[in-house]
Amino acid sequence: MHKNDLQNLLLSTKELIDVNKRFLKESGEDFNIFSITNIEKKEVHTHSSMIAELLNPYGTHHQGNCFLFYFLSIIKDLVSEEHPIHTNLKSTPSVFVEYTIGPVSEDKLFGGRIDILLIFNDFKVIIENKVDADDQELQLTRYKNFCVENDIVLYLTKWNINEAVNKTAGDLKAGIDYHCISYQSEILEWLEYSLKDLKNQYVLDGVKQYYLLVRKITNQLTPKYMSEFKNLISSNLEEANYIKDNYDLAERHVRESFRDDLLLNLQTKLSDADYTCEIWGDINYEESGIVVKPQIKNHIQEATVYYYIAPFNNFEGILSISICNSTLQEAVALKLNSEWSKLGKGYSVQYPVFQSLQIDLSNFKQLVELTKPKIRKKKEEIIIEEVLRFIERNKENLEQRNQEYTK
Numbered sequence: 001m002h003k004n005d006l007q008n009l010l011l012s013t014k015e016l017i018d019v020n021k022r023f024l025k026e027s028g029e030d031f032n033i034f035s036i037t038n039i040e041k042k043e044v045h046t047h048s049s050m051i052a053e054l055l056n057p058y059g060t061h062h063q064g065n066c067f068l069f070y071f072l073s074i075i076k077d078l079v080s081e082e083h084p085i086h087t088n089l090k091s092t093p094s095v096f097v098e099y100t101i102g103p104v105s106e107d108k109l110f111g112g113r114i115d116i117l118l119i120f121n122d123f124k125v126i127i128e129n130k131v132d133a134d135d136q137e138l139q140l141t142r143y144k145n146f147c148v149e150n151d152i153v154l155y156l157t158k159w160n161i162n163e164a165v166n167k168t169a170g171d172l173k174a175g176i177d178y179h180c181i182s183y184q185s186e187i188l189e190w191l192e193y194s195l196k197d198l199k200n201q202y203v204l205d206g207v208k209q210y211y212l213l214v215r216k217i218t219n220q221l222t223p224k225y226m227s228e229f230k231n232l233i234s235s236n237l238e239e240a241n242y243i244k245d246n247y248d249l250a251e252r253h254v255r256e257s258f259r260d261d262l263l264l265n266l267q268t269k270l271s272d273a274d275y276t277c278e279i280w281g282d283i284n285y286e287e288s289g290i291v292v293k294p295q296i297k298n299h300i301q302e303a304t305v306y307y308y309i310a311p312f313n314n315f316e317g318i319l320s321i322s323i324c325n326s327t328l329q330e331a332v333a334l335k336l337n338s339e340w341s342k343l344g345k346g347y348s349v350q351y352p353v354f355q356s357l358q359i360d361l362s363n364f365k366q367l368v369e370l371t372k373p374k375i376r377k378k379k380e381e382i383i384i385e386e387v388l389r390f391i392e393r394n395k396e397n398l399e400q401r402n403q404e405y406t407k
Contacts, residue, residue, distance in 0.1 A: 057093075125152045155181070158182060159218070182218075183217065187214055259279070303398075307322070314367075324350060357387070
C-alpha cells in the first residue's frame, strides 16, 4: 500500500465532506432543533420518545398508522412468514416508553424498564434503544424472559452490528432470540419511506428534522454525496480498511499530544515557582491527567494535597482542574472548601474544589477542532490561563494544608 493512495482517499473524502457541508448550509438543513438544544443523543427524551410517538397511530402527528406500517414492513423480514406480524401491518397497538416490568432481580434475569414497547393482540415488540449508553448486565435476557410466544425483541444501535455483547445478551442468540437493527440502516430507511407519504407540512418538517438528526449521528452525507462516497470507498477498500483499523490510534494521538503540549506549557509557566508537573496514567486510563504538585518548604515528603487536571480519555467528559485531597480526610476537605459539606455528593472528599475548563475530549466535534493549529493554540492558551488563575487563587490554602499534614 502506497502513502499516496491513502492521501488521495483522505483528500477525496474531505472534498466530499466539505461539499456536503456547503450544501447543508445553503439548503438550511444545517439548522436542526435537536442539535441546537443539545438533545441529539438523549436516548429517552429524544430518540425513544420520538420513535414511539411516530409509531403510535394515535400520536400527535395525526397520520394514523402511516409510520407504524412502514416500520412493521421493514422488521417483518426478520421473522418467519408464519409470524402474526405479517397479518397485522395495519393493526393498532398500545405504545409505551420506559415501560416498567418490575424491579431488577438480584440475579439480573428479571425486571427493568423497556425503552419502547408495542403491544398488539397477538404479540409484543420490545425495542432496546442504545445511542451512546453502556449495555446493562443481562438486559436483553431480562426482556426476553418477559416475552411469550411470537414476541419480538429488537436491539437498536447507532451502527450495524451482527450481535449484542455477551454482557447484555447472555446466552441469547442473535437472529433467533433477538434481532439487531440500527439507526444507520433500518431507522433511516423507515424515515425515508415515511417522509414520501406525508402530506401535512408541519408534520413533514418535524420528521424531516429528526431524519436529518439521524443522518448526523450516524455520520451520513446527504443521499447524493453518500452515493458518491460509497463508490469512493468501494474502489479503495484496502486503504479504507487500513484507515478504519488505525482510527483509534489517530484519535489517541490527538488527545495525547494535546495533553503533552499542556504539560510542556505548564512546566514553562511554572518553572520559576516551586511546582512539579507530570503526566498521570495512560491516556485511555479512567483518570488520565496532569498532576501539579507544590514543593513543601523544609520537607522532603511529597505534597498530599495538589492540583489535578483531568480527564484526557475519550469517555468521561469535560476537562477540569481540581484540588486533589489524597488524604481522603473530611477535615482537610472542609478546610479546602468550607462549603464542601453543604454541596452534596457532587463534590467528593477527594476533589472538594474543582473548576471546568470547558473542553470535552470525548466530544468528536471538539476533538476535530484540536486538529486545526490556530483553534488548538487558542484553546491551549485559554486553558493554561484558567489553570494558572486557579493555582494562584488556591495557592495559600494548599500550602497551609500541606504544611499541617506533614508536621
